[in-house]
Amino acid sequence: xxxxxxxxxxxxxxxxxxxxxxxxxxxxxxxxxxxxxxxxxxxxxxxxxxxxxxxxxxxxxxxxxxxxxxxxxxxxxxxxxxxxxxxxxxxxxxxxxxxxxxxxxxxxxxxxxxxxxxxxxxxxxxxxxxxxxxxxxxxxxxxxxxxxxxxxxxxxxxxxxxxxxxxxxxxxxxxxxxxxxxxxxxxxxxxxxxxxxxxxxxxxxxxxxxxxxxxxxxxxxxxxxxxxxxxxxxxxxxxxxxxxxxxxxxxxxxxxxxxxxxxxxxxxxxxxxxxxxxxxxxxxxxxxxxxxxxxxxxxxxxxxxxxxxxxxxxxxxxxxxxxxxxxxxxxxxxxxxxxxxxxxxxxxxxxxxxxxxxxxxxxxxxxxxxxxxxxxxxxxxxxxxxxxxxxxxxxxxxxxxxxxxxxxxxxxxxxxxxxxxxxxxxxxxxxxxxxxxxxxxxxxxxxxx
Amino acid sequence: xxxxxxxxxxxxxxxxxxxxxxxxxxxxxxxxxxxxxxxxxxxxxxxxxxxxxxxxxxxxxxxxxxxxxxxxxxxxxxxxxxxxxxxxxxxxxxxxxxxxxxxxxxxxxxxxxxxxxxxxxxxxxxxxxxxxxxxxxxxxxxxxxxxxxxxxxxxxxxxxxxxxxxxxxxxxxxxxxxxxxxxxxxxxxxxxxxxxxxxxxxxxxxxxxxxxxxxxxxxxxxxxxxxxxxxxxxxxxxxxxxxxxxxxxxxxxxxxxxxxxxxxxxxxxxxxxxxxxxxxxxxxxxxxxxxxxxxxxxxxxxxxxxxxxxxxxx
Numbered sequence: 001x002x003x004x005x006x007x008x009x010x011x012x013x014x015x016x017x018x019x020x021x022x023x024x025x026x027x028x029x030x031x032x033x034x035x036x037x038x039x040x041x042x043x044x045x046x047x048x049x050x051x052x053x054x055x056x057x058x059x060x061x062x063x064x065x066x067x068x069x070x071x072x073x074x075x076x077x078x079x080x081x082x083x084x085x086x087x088x089x090x091x092x093x094x095x096x097x098x099x100x101x102x103x104x105x106x107x108x109x110x111x112x113x114x115x116x117x118x119x120x121x122x123x124x125x126x127x128x129x130x131x132x133x134x135x136x137x138x139x140x141x142x143x144x145x146x147x148x149x150x151x152x153x154x155x156x157x158x159x160x161x162x163x164x165x166x167x168x169x170x171x172x173x174x175x176x177x178x179x180x181x182x183x184x185x186x187x188x189x190x191x192x193x194x195x196x197x198x199x200x201x202x203x204x205x206x207x208x209x210x211x212x213x214x215x216x217x218x219x220x221x222x223x224x225x226x227x228x229x230x231x232x233x234x235x236x237x238x239x240x241x242x243x244x245x246x247x248x249x250x251x252x253x254x255x256x257x258x259x260x261x262x263x264x265x266x267x268x269x270x271x272x273x274x275x276x277x278x279x280x281x282x283x284x285x286x287x288x289x290x291x292x293x294x295x296x297x298x299x300x301x302x303x304x305x306x307x308x309x310x311x312x313x314x315x316x317x318x319x320x321x322x323x324x325x326x327x328x329x330x331x332x333x334x335x336x337x338x339x340x341x342x343x344x345x346x347x348x349x350x351x352x353x354x355x356x357x358x359x360x361x362x363x364x365x366x367x368x369x370x371x372x373x374x375x376x377x378x379x380x381x382x383x384x385x386x387x388x389x390x391x392x393x394x395x396x397x398x399x400x401x402x403x404x405x406x407x408x409x410x411x412x413x414x415x416x417x418x419x420x421x422x423x424x425x426x427x428x429x430x431x432x433x434x435x436x437x438x439x440x441x442x443x444x445x446x447x448x449x
Numbered sequence: 450x451x452x453x454x455x456x457x458x459x460x461x462x463x464x465x466x467x468x469x470x471x472x473x474x475x476x477x478x479x480x481x482x483x484x485x486x487x488x489x490x491x492x493x494x495x496x497x498x499x500x501x502x503x504x505x506x507x508x509x510x511x512x513x514x515x516x517x518x519x520x521x522x523x524x525x526x527x528x529x530x531x532x533x534x535x536x537x538x539x540x541x542x543x544x545x546x547x548x549x550x551x552x553x554x555x556x557x558x559x560x561x562x563x564x565x566x567x568x569x570x571x572x573x574x575x576x577x578x579x580x581x582x583x584x585x586x587x588x589x590x591x592x593x594x595x596x597x598x599x600x601x602x603x604x605x606x607x608x609x610x611x612x613x614x615x616x617x618x619x620x621x622x623x624x625x626x627x628x629x630x631x632x633x634x635x636x637x638x639x640x641x642x643x644x645x646x647x648x649x650x651x652x653x654x655x656x657x658x659x660x661x662x663x664x665x666x667x668x669x670x671x672x673x674x675x676x677x678x679x680x681x682x683x684x685x686x687x688x689x690x691x692x693x694x695x696x697x698x699x700x701x702x703x704x705x706x707x708x709x710x711x712x713x714x715x716x717x718x719x720x721x722x723x724x725x726x727x728x729x730x731x732x733x734x735x736x737x738x739x740x741x742x743x744x745x746x747x748x749x750x751x752x753x754x755x756x757x758x759x760x761x762x763x
Contacts, residue, residue: 068586070688207737234733237694241685242470244463244615245729245736251610252456252730265588269685276599276612276684298592339587 025362030092031085031355032387033326053370054096060104061086062119064129064139065153065350067107070239073264074292074346075131078153079105080337081350082128084330089358096365101358113138120146125374128353131346133157133178133210137164143171149377151357153349156181158213161398162439170378174353174393174401175345176313179440180432181288182214182261184310184405186221187427189257189286192308198226202255202283204246204270206262207235214261214288217440222257224447231255236266243270247277260287267293272301280305288312291410294419295341299412302419307410311421313403314348314390318424326389341418352388356395359386394429398436402429452730459611460730461723466615468722469622473677475699475706475714476629477670483709484646484666487554488562490569493696494576495542495671499678500687501584503538504591506679510534511593517600524601531594532621539676546671550664558663573692580689588686595683618680625676626715633711642666646709701740705747707754716755 063082066075086101094100104124106115112135119127120142127143127150130136136155141164143150149170156177157164165171176184189198201222205211215233222228231253234246247270250258258279262270267290274280283306290309321328330351334343360380364372372380385394393403408421434443452460478492510530517527549572557564595614604611633639645652645662653659677695678687702721706713721740728739735742747754 069690070588072586234729237737239688239690241681241691242467245460245726248456248459248463249730252453265686265688272595273684276595276614278610300592300596
């Protein structure tokens with residue numbers, strides 16, 4: 001089923017038109033994935049307009065992400081995405097045509113606040129990351145205190161800009177946040193199965209704040225869209241080796257929909273054990289981050305399953321690579337990097353966070369004629385729109401990124417050697433996110449049943 | 450939530466299967482504690498090392514014999530090959546355990562227990578780094594074993610939907626229980642080990658080499674941990690952190706059963722497995738708390754654990 005499709009064709013766009021469209025600089029063009037449309041040697045010349053007042057001192061940037069262990073499945077994707085964005089910026093001559101970026105990557109690990117503070121002691125000019133919602137809640141107040149811009153890759157907890165830092169200045173989030181990905185999947189469930197056919201819902205979500213947040217939002221959303229009753233909620237701990245009990249409970253209830261925000265290696269464990277227990281004969285699974293295991297989940301485990309996954313604000317296969325050169329170039333570059341079988345939404349988290357900041361700085365340089373201060377960059381980032389190969393993104397006034405969301409059926413592709421999404425639907429941010437200034441819960445409450 | 454009789458049976462089987470894995474880990478821990486009086490904090494890492502090693506051994510052996518062939522004979526050959534891979538993995542852990550005991554632990558038996566805790570914690574960290582050095586940061590997995598064994602019909606024959614691999618774990622776990630009790634009750638070596646546990650000085654006086662017994666027991670503990678790791682890994686992945694939770698749950702099991710009691714470890718493991726399973730069924734948020742609640746209850750009612758300590762009986 002095709003809900004909406006967005007086909008873009010870059011052919012026929014001239015260099016000047018392109019530069020104008022993506023923000024007026026070679027850096028913006030390179031990050032939008034349109035650098036091949038610039039002629040050789042011109043890229044560096046077009047890198048912002050410095051007015052001669054910008055030093056050529058490299059920009060020291062820090063990225064906080066998981067580089068190992070189970071969360072590394074997501075974190076390394078974000079790292080590779082950020083590294084590609086930095087490489088493209090530097091190849092295009094650097095920020096303002098003069099300042100290349102040096103990216104310092106640190107494992108989020110068990111003491112992420114210490115790692116973040118180390119970045120500040122080292123006088124990083126910008127920080128990116130983190131992945132974890134818990135880490136984000138810890139560092140966002142510090143970001144405001146230190147007055148150094150942070151563009152988070154993930155850390156998508158709904159309450160961050162509602163409760164933790166309700167009036168942020170220097171803290172921004174690029175990726176779609178929890179409510180957006182959950183509402184996407186609630187709408188996707190209704191789209192695929194039909195509201196009248198959803199009367200029972202179960203959930204298997206990670207046993208920490210992220211999973212509990214996602215299940216709470218999904219319950220609120222699906223009960224507005226349908227008359228469904230929640231029949232089971234399981235919360236296996238992160239990295240659980242045995243999910244048989246949760247699967248048996250689902251088989252016992254045979255819910256119309258099973259919602260899951262499991263991610264990474266937990267998806268593989270869940271899908272393999274669910275398949276062995278014939279769970280997919282009894283329910284259809286809808287998950288926000290199941291596709292994060294695209295390169296990990298084996299083909300035989302996906303055979304005969306009925307799984308729909310979201311892919312946050314980026315799915316590499318839409319628009320089709322053959323029709324979208326920036327997407328093709330990003331995919332090719334990503335799959336040549338170490339540990340990237342296919343680029344997932346977390347890849348775009350890293351790429352997009354760097355792009356959001358870099359294009360805002362370029363815009364500020366354009367406006368000011370000189371290198372901007374932290375406060376000036378923050379002002380430009382509010383309401384800032386920019387392109388990546390995933391399409392157009394906007395950082396809203398509430399500092400939350402708002403982009404299209406993607407969801408489709410997760411199947412295994414032998415040629416790719418990884419999972420892909422089939423029959424992908426696109427959801428606009430206005431369908432999945434509350435308006436700025438309205439909390440997610442209030443917004444969902446306001447929906448007519 | 451209404452639980453159907455079939456679901457109740459499957460949940461109980463899930464608990465028993467989990468309990469057997471726990472027993473395989475906890476038995477090594479409790480035997481080492483009972484004889485050597487050492488709480489081995491590195492035991493979870495030995496379990497994890499077994500899981501990592503097994504992935505390579507499974508790959509090697511299945512690479513030789515190929516996927517399960519058709520018919521009873523082909524299936525039997527495959528199952529036996531998997532069993533052989535598990536035993537080979539456990540055997541690889543034997544020299545690791547021997548080395549740890551002979552080189553490190555033996556030097557500090559006379560010291561305060563806190564030194565042993567610090568040393569075994571150091572071994573835990575060393576093993577963690579060794580795994581990272583050999584296998585890297587990312588999780589690794591074996592696909593062939595779990596899916597292939599699940600294709601063998603077992604529970605379906607009695608109208609039940611239950612993965613054959615889980616049946617396999619229960620059967621192998623039962624064999625391990627029988628084998629261990631037979632070893633400690635019926636063999637000379639087992640009796641010597643028990644005698645050493647009851648009275649170390651008397652055993653020495655009648656000519657038992659406690660050094661040898663200690664090395665043997667620690668190596669046996671490592672063997673059991675490796676065996677458990679190899680049995681546990683096919684349905685999931687080997688990750689750097691995978692040793693932590695089993696270690697904690699094994700502590701719970703041996704406290705419930707009685708420190709150093711093999712019988713206690715068996716009953717404690719099944720108790721924890723089944724009650725945890727039912728807790729997930731009836732009240733999922735209680736999954737993590739349930740084993741600790743049982744432990745607290747047992748400590749209040751019977752502080753020495755259900756079966757006291759190691760000695761007169763296994």
